[in-house]
Amino acid sequence: MALPPPQGGRLVARFLRQRAGVLSLAVIVCLVGVAVAGEAIAPYDWHAQDVVGRFGGPSTRHWLGTDELGRDIFSRILYGARFSLAIGLSAVTLSFGIGTLIGIAAGFYRRLDGVLMRVVDVMLAFPGILLAIAIVGALGPGLLSVIVAIGTTEIPGFARLNRSMVLSLREREFVVAARVIGAPDWLILGRHVLLNLVSPLLVFACLRISTTILAGATLSFLGLGIQPPIPEWGAMVSTARQYLATAPHTFVYPTLAIFITVIAFNLLGDALRDTLDPTLRA
DSSP: OOOOOOOHHHHHHHHHTOHHHHHHHHHHHHHHHHHHHHHHHOSSOTTOOOGGGTTOOSOSSSTTOBOTTSOBHHHHHHHHHHHHHHHHHHHHHHHHHHHHHHHHHHHHOHHHHHHHHHHHHHHHTSOHHHHHHHHHHHHOSSHHHHHHHHHHHHHHHHHHHHHHHHHHHTTSHHHHHHHHTTOOHHHHIIIIIHHHHHHHHHHHHHHHHHHHHHHHHHHHHTTSSSOTTSOOHHHHHHHHGGGTTTOTHHHHHHHHHHHHHHHHHHHHHHHHHHHHOGGGOO
């Protein structure tokens, strides 16, 4: 049978020894808190305008300055965090679920392998961002369209990862032994296959969240995602680019928010990999 998982306390201790991972987790927790309560903790209403104070620089009144309509940039970034995180988490959840089912079916049932992998190969033939643009173009701009588009482009990665791992696991001794004693497929998949997929999939999903957040910002930057005046970070960057020479702060701060979020999820993914990888355990 499968090797028993290590004690949770040891994993936590290994994770806590990684400063970058702990710091990235703290940043992500803060981002989630901001996404949930951003509108309540923001010093100003995200769409409140003050035309007289437009393009104001950072000050004690407006910590990150104001934009072209005099709106507080800090408040808009706080409110916009919910959209960027919603895109990243929802798109990865969608691709995780569908891609895992496809990968497990293709790897465990060889008769399905050819058909399912050819579908995945067709999806991989299109550059991810172009496929996302085509889907959003068909569905129309909006949060749900962006989630579906980006989630669809991420399915092949999860499918191929799951397939490769299942192909290896189905030949392991504990799986062969379970088949010999007549265990049904659902029991083999649940007890011996899925449990051994959790760690690598968790790491991969964490790393892909940063990619989906960046892809969502890209679609909004191109005018295909969440539309202004909703303060999604990519849309804010797109609007601010025309004022880059005269008011660079309107461009820099939402860009910095995207950068920090992407780096945090990447560092967390690296830390989880180092924590869960059995070849690196002391």
